[in-house]
Amino acid sequence: MPSSVVNNYIYFPETETLRIIYQSGAVYDYFKVSADVVSKFKAAKSKGKFLNSIIKPSFKFNKVK
Structure with missing residues (x-):
């Protein structure tokens, strides 16, 4: 999963929380x-583009670290 933006991610289906490690x-x-x-x-060719165009504008978030 090489990406210049996303290092890793974890999905918690029970709470529908997507944790992104940049x-x-x-x-x-x-x-x-x-x-x-x-x-x-997961299937996106560019994780960074998907994150910036779909996830960031559509979902509330909280900085963990």
Whole structure:
């Protein structure tokens, strides 16, 4: 999953929370993200583009670290 923006991600289906670990080390939780959106994110050729165009504008988030 090489990406210049996203280092890793974890999905918590029980709470529909998508945790993004950025290359910078920052960690953000995005809330009420459906499994379908996560599947599309996983399949996206560019994780950074998908994150910036779909996830960031559509879901509330909280900085964890």
